Amino acid sequence: MPRVALATDASGIAHDTELPVLVAALRARGIDATAARWDDAGFDWAAQDVVVIRSTWEYTSRAAEFLAWADRVDAVTSLHSPARVVRWNSDKRYLAELAALAVPTVPTRFIAPGEDVALPEHGDIVVKPSVSAGSRNSARYTSTQRAAAEAHVRLLQEAGETAMVQPYMDRIADGERALVFLGGRFSHALCKGPVLTDTGRIDNERTPHPDLTAHVPDAAERDLAAAALAAAAKVVGTTGVYARVDLVRGADGTPVVMELELIEPNLFLTVSPGGVDRFVDVVARLVGTP
Known part of the structure; x- marks a missing residue:
């Protein structure tokens, strides 16, 4: 059986409700899947056929350590997303590069x-x-x-x-659009409510994705998401096996990119019909499992 590790951490183990669902779905497809903390010094990453970064959400406070881990794993097995993508996408200064490539982004x-x-x-x-x-x-x-x-x-x-x-983008009151791509193809989209609803307060206990509802992106949103992914691929050579493009409407109503998540986004797979199966399909192709 091919071996696949979904990389996570303590926060992911505690809060990633999709993680056990994905492990079970991969095992049902004949894949020896496990969830492993990226900072587990005893885990044998080289023994995995594929490592998929899933919910390494604590990396922001240990960025240098996390990047070094990605380099090590990328050197001994097939890491998704690759270390070069992790290094580029882990710092939101990538927004300046997207803007330089004529991708409309929130001015930063x-x-x-x-x-x-x-x-x-x-x-x-x-x-x-x-x-x-x-x-x-x-x-x-x-x-x-x-x-x-x-x-x-x-x-x-x-x-x-x-x-x-x-x-602050006032039109975020209309909802932030999250377009999810799996294996380079559009999979599903959701609309999220605003997070920073008050002012003058740093609050790290905010709900990150409030008021989720299904969303059907229009042509402008689909085109912008595709342009953002194409620009990222031009910079780092690939966008990995999954992506989430977060958009918001500007004052004139046209969409702009808020974030391009390529390394550890919540993909909202269990709230989209067929989302888990499409994710498993992508991973199965990585390891050559029908």
């Missing part, structure tokens, strides 16, 4: 440690670290809360992190 200013803090004077803004997941250390500020926003940026800088500053 990156402020590295030691750089001057210059914030837009008008409108609500969002401040967060460029290496982040689940709105970790993120907050929204109004134009009267710029001192607090600047303090937030400096706090991130002092911790050695690059801060990113974005305008």
Whole structure:
């Protein structure tokens, strides 16, 4: 039987409700599947035919260690997504590269440690670290809360992190669209409610995907997601076996990319009819199982 490990961590074990479903579905397909913590020093990654990164959600606080793990695993077996994709996509500075390739994105200013803090004077803004997941250390500020926003940026800088500053997208009240791709093909989409619903408060206990509903993307959303994936492939050579493209409508109603998740996104497989089977199909092809 081919051996497949779904990489996770303590947070994934505790909160990834799809993880045991996927392990069971892979085993039913004749694949020796297991969920393994990426930081488990005793796990034999080289003995796996394929390793699929699934829910390594704590990597943001241990980024250097996680990248070193990806390099090691990529050197001894088939890692998905590959280490070069992990390195590129784990830092949201990739948004600047997408924008440079003419992909419409949320306007983003990156402020590295030691750089001057210059914030837009008008409108609500969002401040967060460029290496982040689940709105970790993120907050929204109004134009009267710029001192607090600047303090937030400096706090991130002092911790050695690059801060990113974005305008708060008012149309997110209409929902953030998450388009999921499996094996390079569109699989399903969902609409999520806004997360940063209040201002001036860093709250790491927020629900990351509130008010999920099924969504049928229109042509503009499908085209933009495809353009984002094509641009990413141009930069790193591949987009891996899964992707989630998060979009929001701009003030004029046209979609822009908020995030392009290629390494550990929640794919909402169990809430989309056939989602689990499509994921298993992709993994089965990786290991040559019919």
